[in-house]
Amino acid sequence: MDTITRIKTITPSPYPLTAILADTHDTKTFRFNLPADATLDMLPGDHLYVHATIDGKSVKRPYTPSSLPGTAGFFDLTVKRYETGVISKYLHAQRVGDTVLMSGPRQGGHWVDGMAKKVGFVAGGTGITPMISIIRWILTKRLDAEQFLVFANKSEADIIFRDEWERDVRAHPNFHCYHVLEEPPVGWSEGTGRITADILRRHLPPPGPATVLFLCGPPPMTNALEEILRGLGYPEKSVILP
Ligand SMILES: Cc1cc2nc3c(=O)[nH]c(=O)nc-3n(C[C@H](O)[C@H](O)[C@H](O)COP(=O)(O)OP(=O)(O)OC[C@H]3O[C@@H](n4cnc5c(N)ncnc54)[C@H](O)[C@@H]3O)c2cc1C
Numbered sequence: 001m002d003t004i005t006r007i008k009t010i011t012p013s014p015y016p017l018t019a020i021l022a023d024t025h026d027t028k029t030f031r032f033n034l035p036a037d038a039t040l041d042m043l044p045g046d047h048l049y050v051h052a053t054i055d056g057k058s059v060k061r062p063y064t065p066s067s068l069p070g071t072a073g074f075f076d077l078t079v080k081r082y083e084t085g086v087i088s089k090y091l092h093a094q095r096v097g098d099t100v101l102m103s104g105p106r107q108g109g110h111w112v113d114g115m116a117k118k119v120g121f122v123a124g125g126t127g128i129t130p131m132i133s134i135i136r137w138i139l140t141k142r143l144d145a146e147q148f149l150v151f152a153n154k155s156e157a158d159i160i161f162r163d164e165w166e167r168d169v170r171a172h173p174n175f176h177c178y179h180v181l182e183e184p185p186v187g188w189s190e191g192t193g194r195i196t197a198d199i200l201r202r203h204l205p206p207p208g209p210a211t212v213l214f215l216c217g218p219p220p221m222t223n224a225l226e227e228i229l230r231g232l233g234y235p236e237k238s239v240i241l242p
Pocket of ligand 1: 047061062063064065077078079080081082084085086087088089108126129130217218242
């Protein structure tokens with residue numbers, strides 16, 4: 001019998017912050033408490049809304065939990081801080097013991113088991129966040145799906161969860177990762193500059209009935225890449241924007 005409570009709320013509810021883990025110079029993972037027998041009612045890639053009142057104004061922004069869906073007792077949000085950002089700055093100012101208001105989860109462009117045997121991920125910066133839980137899910141559940149991550153960042157220091165991707169490449173023959181850096185260090189052997197059609201052709205699974213792609217990043221990047229992907233023959237319905 002399933003004794004796990006699956007949590008989904010329409011109105012904002014308070015979640016206590018229990019740990020803060022530094023990921024990169026501007027990105028942290030915030031761990032929030034759930035009852036020991038409760039999990040978020042979500043598929044990999046779905047998001048929550050963080051709510052706050054800032055300067056007398058109610059604001060909310062979506063965030064995709066990075067923890068493995070189905071985890072009981074806690075969930076994680078991995079958030080990049082923008083100097084001029086409202087909610088990202090608010091979250092980074094929180095301390096362990098504070099509570100944060102959140103509603104959801106809400107459905108986004110999520111992963112559904114069996115939807116594909118070949119899964120490409122094209123991420124720019126924090127665009128990786130909806131993909132973290134999907135990649136973890138597919139690997140942890142040992143699903144029959146080969147994964148191909150193409151991850152663009154400004155510099156090496158900006159790569160979120162780099163150690164995890166390197167560990168996954170070593171541990172799982174069905175996980176591939178290719179980094180693209182705008183400002184590569186000396187001796188860098190992977191992609192440089194922006195993601196191009198040629199990089200996508202070489203590092204994503206080819207279009208076909210068994211292939212889906214997740215694409216997430218700054219809007220100028222996703223707009224440009226949607227067009228490039230169409231030119232490479234990926235049908236529109238096979239490209240998911242979480
Ligand atoms: C479905 C969904 C899930 C998301 N999940 C996550 C997540 O898990 N982790 C995460 O960190 N973010 C995530 N985001 C982005 C997040 O919702 C906010 O947009 C982001 O945190 C900025 O909010 P803010 O209030 O701090 O900045 P805002 O006040 O909205 O923006 C202020 C300024 O910040 C800068 N800025 C904001 N966003 C960006 C950007 N994407 N690229 C470049 N500059 C930007 C700009 O200079 C902008 O003018 C997600 C977005 C969506 C749509």
